């Protein structure tokens with residue numbers, strides 16, 4: 316039996332072996348080979364990480380905001396320097412192409428850049444003479460020890476939606492990345508240390524429900540930011556809030572692209588192919604449903620089918636590869652099972668990715684680009700989040716029917732409209748009940764200084780990630796009302812304060 320390197324935790328500024336006896340396997344999805352072992356941390360392991368974060372809190376929260384920002388500036392430069400090795404790690408454990416992995420590191424870096432502005436972002440308001448001789452001002456303070464729990468599909472970017480802002484605001488942090496992709500977080504921890512972050516401010520534990528539940532009930536954890544699937548997001552939100560914590564839990568998605576008859580068709584086809592099959596469809600903002608309005612349907616399906624057949628599938632580090640494998644054998648089998656179901660329930664299977672073979676990678680977890688036409692809302696492939704390279708075309712006869720379809724869907728993360736009509740676009744952005752909207756933009760991920768988040772079953776909690784809402788989530792507001800008595804004042808007045 317081969318023994319594999321065990322990924323340590325990161326506690327108090329250094330790698331620490333977990334004490335848990337439970338371990339899982341990390342695989343390279345392109346080869347199917349086990350490459351590392353990951354600890355499934357116990358409550359005791361989590362306790363050690365939270366204790367380190369708690370011990371580091373008083374010093375860090377008292378550090379001037381500009382000093383905290385400078386750590387982020389150095390961290391940002393280190394990310395730039397190590398972009399290539401980060402993308403290699405991301406691609407090795409996740410399977411996405413190197414170019415896609417690098418793009419995701421860059422998007423994460425943009426949040427770090429946003430976090431360097433924290434001295435400005437934490438400025439409060441001041442009112443002179445809120446009452447006679449009374450001044451008032453507002454300040455925002457860190458909430459304390461915060462935890463982040465992240466999914467497998469963005470090993471660098473999604474953690475970086477959270478900890479740069481949390482840390483810049485003066486909190487300390489415990490990250491529990493996905494057990495499928497544990498190594499990138501460890502590299503980020505090393506770079507944070509190199510950037511001058513004091514030990515204990517950032518910590519990493521690994522594992523499954525045991526580690527997560529230990530964080531959810533831990534009395535010293537004050538806020539939890541989660542990104543993952545909807546059933547787990549609901550569990551995180553309900554358990555965390557029941558234990559008195561502030562929680563934001565971003566969940567799953569079923570994102571529609573509506574194509575109007577007046578759309579620029581070749582552009583829409585290219586955009587939808589990228590948004591549907593990029594990262595093998597394993598993006599929470601991936602397009603999974605294409606809504607063809609009116610007579611655009613036939614040429615649209617023909618265009619998508621022709622382009623889908625040309626997508627090159629292979630290992631993420633391969634030359635000219637456009638699409639890598641999915642994350643695990645179980646994910647591959649689940650996706651193939653859903654394709655079986657779609658065909659069985661009467662959808663037209665136009666491009667079938669079930670039997671793909673990638674020479675030299677026979678044990679990799681590949682599913683080829685798949686396209687269904689004439690999908691209806693009752694079908695399983697429409698109702699369930701597939702999280703794989705499967706596009707489903709639904710045909711409708713008007714923009715209103717398209718809006719009704721999107722608005723009835725329980726998920727509401729992202730949506731896109733392809734049109735040349737300003738009127739249709741304006742009506743769409745006003746009436747669609749979805750958190751992130753693209754007009755001729757297939758994946759409308761907000762830039763770092765806006766906030767990322769969906770509506771309905773795609774988000775539990777009130778605040779979205781990063782941008783101003785991220786700062787809000789990781790800080791508590793306080794209003795101070797002050798009176799500095801003039802030595803000549805005439806004594807205490809026991810009446811209700813008057814605002815004049």
Ligand code: NAD
Nearest residue numbers: 465466467492493523524527543544547565566567568599
């Ligand atoms: P997941 O929900 O299985 O796992 C997410 C995290 O929760 C992981 O760290 C995992 O270890 C932990 N976890 C898993 N099961 C748990 C349980 N029963 N109790 C407690 N913790 C548990 O998600 P995933 O498969 O890693 O990622 C894919 C999902 O994430 C998709 O549904 C996708 O849409 C969603 N996602 C959403 C967004 C968003 O911004 N809304 C972004 C990325 C991914």
